[in-house]
Amino acid sequence: MEYKDHEGYTHDWVTLLPAVQLPNNTSQHSTTGKTSALLDKGLNPLLPVNHLKKNLLTIHPTAKAFHEMWKRACDTASKCIAEAKEYNKRWDKSHMEPDLREGHQVSVSTLSFNNLKGPQDMIDWFLGPFTIKKNAVEVKLTDKFSRKHPVFPVSLVEPYFQTEEDKFSSRKTNPTPPESVEIDNSPEPVKKAIKAGKIRLNCKDQRQYSVRFKNQTAGKYKWLAEDAPPDGNLILRRFRASRRT
Template structure:
């Protein structure tokens, strides 16, 4: 999220309507929020608005009648600015996702666990050990892998 906002603010857009009124990135933040909430996330495979509310928000364009003959100039300007802001926000979301994926992949490797292999058991999250924390052992010792649950989770 931080990277998305940084990209949108730094490389964002400035739009002017037909009257010369400027819309900078601050006034276009609702479009960023809408684009973010309507984008599918790799972790859940769903859109945040669908997870949070149970439905996807409708856009003004979803409610417009397709057979209108005339469109007010301000509405047309707003629609163009809105489309451009949403497009820029979507591009920033994609770039932020790719950047974060590359940064994560650079410093993390897939573990090579096999059934019957050995792993070192940590005492970091065990809170039932007695004595002062700095006097406790850091590891339980080597444990044998009984079953692979997923790539990075095992039963010992």
């Protein structure tokens, strides 16, 4: 936690922490509208300038030395940040993503493995080599999906084929009229009832029966109300009698 200034003197960053802590605790937060010290302690600490006399022409030598050290630290930090930005720009221009294809040998990060034994500090960061079998797909997510990670395995994607409506979205098509279908209102003859049940309809329990129709396959059945079949009384009596036996 040490740094050297332009004169070659070594300083410790820890000595500057009180100067950072004080403005941080006395700054008003944009969300709460209050300072951290007021929320934590219930009061704001007095600043050193509040204890100085108004007619004082000079400051204490210790305060002056601390101010000069703080100024040099700020200049050094600004210089380091500027150098880091320039380095990142050079790195972005010269860096190229590796061209990984099927069949290439790669090492895999151990962050994805949770079955490795031994101390965490002794586990290697990467395991391998492994052979690439399928590549992942990176898509451009839009709208509400933009915050999700855009890389997906190839097993989770499929080709998208554009429909005619998508190709010509501005084209207006006349809706085709529905075909007229003759409705047969004559009730189908019921052969027998198979099972009974209850449903809640209009805040009342209504009994229904699963019935099988005549001249139909055995797998075709339908739930009907108790009074729906025309000869329902006879069919239901037979159904209840078969259950008693």
